Amino acid sequence: MGLRDRLSHAWNAFMGRDPTVKHEYGSSSRPDRKRLHYGNERSFIGAIYNRIAIDVAAIRIEHVRLDENGRYKESMSSSLNSCLNLAANIDQTGRAFIQDVAMSMMDEGVVAIVPTDCNYNPFERSFDIEELRCGKIVEWFPTEVKVDLYNERTGQREEIILKKELVAIVENPLYAVMNQYNSTLQRLVRKLNLLDKLDESSASGKLDLIIQLPYMTKSPARKALAEKRLKDLEDQLANSNYGIAYIESTEHITQLNRAVENKLMAQIEYYTKMVYSQLGMTEEVFNGTANEEVMLNYHNRTIEPMVSAIVDAMRWKFLTPTARTQGQSIVFFKDAFKLVPVNQMADIADKFTRNEILSSNELRQIIGFKPSNQEGADDLRNKNLNQKVEPQEAPPNEADDGSNQEKLGGNQNGV
Secondary structure (H helix, E strand, O other): OHHHHHHHOOOOOOOOOOOOOOOOOOOOOOOOOOOHHHHHHOOHHHHHHHHHHHHHHHOOEEEEEEEEOOOOOOOOOOHHHHHHOOOOOOOOOOOOOHHHHHHHHHOOOOEEEEEEOOOOOOOOOOOOOOOOOOOOOEEEEEOEEEEEEEEEEOOEEEEEEEOOOOOEEEEEOHHHHHOOOOOHHHHHHHHHHHHHHHHHHOOOOOOOOEEEOOOOOOHHHHHHHHHHHHHHHHHHHHHHOOOOOOOOOOOOOEEEEOOOOOHHHHHHHHHHHHHHHHHHHHHHHOOOOOOHHHHHHHHHHHOOOOHHHHHHHHHHHHHHHHHHHEEEEEEOOOOOOOOOHHHHHHHHHHHHHHHOOOHHHHHHHHHHOOOOOOOOOOOOOOOOOOOOOOOOOOOOOOOOOHHHHHHHHHHHHHH
C-alpha cells in the first residue's frame, strides 16, 4: 500500500472521531456496578459473596437445542447465547453479567434479569434477546414489579415497572440462611458491626485515665473545681507539642490499659462456623487448600443450586412454548476436569478414550492443546486394541498361462 493509500485509509482514536456527543450525566465511578449493603460491604461477608459469585460465573451457561430424548444436541448460534457467553450488554461480558446476578441475588435475596433490547416486541411475537441487565426489585405488584435498572442511554439508574412474564425473577435458594432477618448470616453481620464500633471507640485517641484528686467531690463546689482541674489538664495535653502535662504532688493518675472483657469474639467465631457449615463450605475453600472432596461438596451444595435457579428462571421466561417444543433450552455445563490434579489426568484420559467416551482431540482441547490432524484423532474407538484390517484381494498373476488352472482343476478332480 502506497503512502497516499495509507493516509486515506488511516484512522486514529483521537483524530478520526465523530462529532462529540454532549452527555447530560457523567460519573467518576462505574454507575452500573453492584454496591453491597452497608453491613456486607464492611465485613468479610463481601469476600464470601465475591468468592461464590466467581465460582457461579465460572460455570458455562448456553442456549442449546436438545434431541427427542432431551439430551444435548448442539449449541445454538443465537443472540441469547451471545449474551450469556460473549457480551450481555455494552458494559459487561457474559461472565461478568452472571457474576453480577449472583452477587445481587446473595445481597438482595431476589434479583431481576431484564431483557433491555429485543428485535421485536416480546408481547406481540417471538423475539430475540440482544441485551440483558441485572436489576433490583424495589416494589412488588400482583402481575408487575418495579425494578431499579441501569439505563445505558442516560448513564443513570432508573425505576421502571415491568410485567412479570417478561422478567426472569431469581430468588436466592439459600435465602433462609443468607437473607432472612434473623438468619445466621444476618446475625453474624450485626455482631461484626458491633465489633467495628468497639474498634472505632478504642482507636479514637482516648487516653482512658483516672485522676485521683486530694479532696472530696461530693459537693457542687468541689465538683466544679474538679471539672476545672480536668479541663486544665486537657488543655495542657492538647496545646503541648509533645503531649506533656504536669500534676500536683498530691494527685495520682491511673491508666486503664486493659480492655473490657466480653464474649463478642467468641460469638463471632461461633456464628462464622455456623455460616460456613450451613452454606456447605469451609475455610479451605477460600484459602485454596481444599481437596477434591471438599470442593465437590461445595459445588454440589452451594454453587449448583444457585446456577440452577438462574438457568431455570431464564428458561421459563426467555423461551416461548414454541421454542421449548422445538427442543430449545438453556442449560449449564460444569467442567469435570477443573479440579483434577495433573498426575491423574493421564489415567483419566486413558479410561475415557478406552471406553470410547471422548476422542483424542476432545481430550487435547481439555488440557489446552490444539487438535491433531492425524487420521483417527476424532474417532471414538479404543486405540489400545488392534483394529481389524480389511482383507485385500490378491492381484491376478499375469504369468499364469492356464496351466495352473488345469493343475488346480486336476487336483480337484483327483480329490
